Amino acid sequence: MRRTDTADWPCTIARSVSVLGDHWNLLLLRQACLGTRRFDDFQAVLGTGRNILSQRLGRLVEEGLLRKVEYQPNPPRHEYRLTDKGREVYPILAAMAAWGERWLTGPEGTPLILHHTACGHDMHAVVVCSECDQPIDVREVRAAPGPGFPGGETP
Numbered sequence: 050m051r052r053t054d055t056a057d058w059p060c061t062i063a064r065s066v067s068v069l070g071d072h073w074n075l076l077l078l079r080q081a082c083l084g085t086r087r088f089d090d091f092q093a094v095l096g097t098g099r100n101i102l103s104q105r106l107g108r109l110v111e112e113g114l115l116r117k118v119e120y121q122p123n124p125p126r127h128e129y130r131l132t133d134k135g136r137e138v139y140p141i142l143a144a145m146a147a148w149g150e151r152w153l154t155g156p157e158g159t160p161l162i163l164h165h166t167a168c169g170h171d172m173h174a175v176v177v178c179s180e181c182d183q184p185i186d187v188r189e190v191r192a193a194p195g196p197g198f199p200g201g202e203t204p
Contacts, residue, residue, distance in 0.1 A: 054067070055067040055070075056068075059197070059198050059199050068108075068112050068114070069138065069141070071105065073095075073097060073101060073102075073105045074105055074108065074109060075142070075145075076095055077091060077095070077102075077105055077106065077109060077115075078109070078114065078131075078135060078138050078142065079142055080094055080095065081115060081129060081130075081131050081135065082131065082136075082138075082139050082142065086128035086129055086130060087126075087128045087129075088102065088103075088106070088127075088128075088129075091106070091129075106129055109129070109135070110129070112134075113132055113134050113135075114131070114132060114134050114135035114138065115129040115130065115131060115132065115135055116129070116130050116132050117129060118130055140174060140176075143163060143173075143174035144174040144176055146161065146163065146173070146174065147173040147174045147175070150173060
């Protein structure tokens with residue numbers, strides 16, 4: 050049996066891809082993290098059609114990454130604000146930016162510099178082990194079934 054809906058796979062990466070895997074969703078979340086809140090502003094920055102934008106914003110609201118907040122009652126106007134769940138996507142975006150800087154930036158340099166206001170330095174994201182704080186290397190990580198894996202106990 051071939052699986053087509055990654056939202057049901059017993060894999061948190063596949064489930065995340067079902068929400069974040071659409072490039073418009075990632076770009077909308079990037080813009081929300083940069084402070085964009087209103088429909089017309091998202092459209093102006095991204096240049097997407099109203100139908101696509103409406104669909105993607107609706108999905109991000111449905112998934113709980115954004116919430117729709119009325120800012121004008123008549124005519125009704127809404128803005129889109131990040132939820133805690135939406136804000137927690139930012140480290141993923143920062144890691145993607147770091148990867149892009151390393152592998153996709155030309156001789157002109159990076160188009161965007163991230164500045165960490167807490168320490169006052171320009172920065173790039175580094176994904177580290179939660180236990181030893183060492184950078185993660187795919188050659189040093191093994192995956193094993195967790196308690197939510199279908200079929201019973203984990204080995």
